[in-house]
Amino acid sequence: MLSFTRRAELAAGQRPSAIVLGCSDSRVPAEIVFDQGLGDLFVIRVAGNVVAPSQVGSVEFAAERYGTRLVVVMGHSQCGAILATLEELQHPSERRSRNLRSIVDRVRPAVEGLLATGLAHDALVREAVRANVRIAAHRLRHGSEILERLIHEDGLLVVGAEYALETGEVDFFDGVPETAA
Ligand SMILES: [Zn+2]
Secondary structure: OOOHHHHHHHHHOOOOOEEEEEOOOOOOOHHHHOOOOOOOEEEEEOHHHOOOHHHHHHHHHHHHHHOOOEEEEEEEOOOHHHHHHHHHHHOOOOOOOHHHHHHHHHHHHHHHHHHOOOOOHHHHHHHHHHHHHHHHHHHHHHOOHHHHHHHHHHOOEEEEEEEOOOOOOEEEEEOOOHHHO
């Protein structure tokens, strides 16, 4: 239960301990997954946890303004955006909206390379979820001068994780420093 004092403190300012870029999927709310309360996480949610300029800007904003030094890109099993992209690549459709296409296009590189491997559907989806997280984390690490500077000079860490809908476990599999692994 949130105390009145805590709420009053937060009205005056925030100091979130992590920035989470996650999927909009109703089964993956970052605060619930990590058992956090008001003021604890700066959360950006978008279908497929893709990185477009507004996501990079949101991460830059929180890292600079609030001093947050941990960014978690969190994908999840059975991600609808991955499934939709896979479907689109296997059966291209003219009818998909331009807006939706902007998400599919950002997920596409994660799926495309795997299609040629001959993996079965479930394994393909599993690998694509992880590849999509790796790509998003890479885009955050290298797609912004501000973030690049914070990484090199001020200890900003960008890690990739996968939440398993089936077990509730979060596996941090990308960018975790050796000593902390
Ligand atoms: Zn998803």
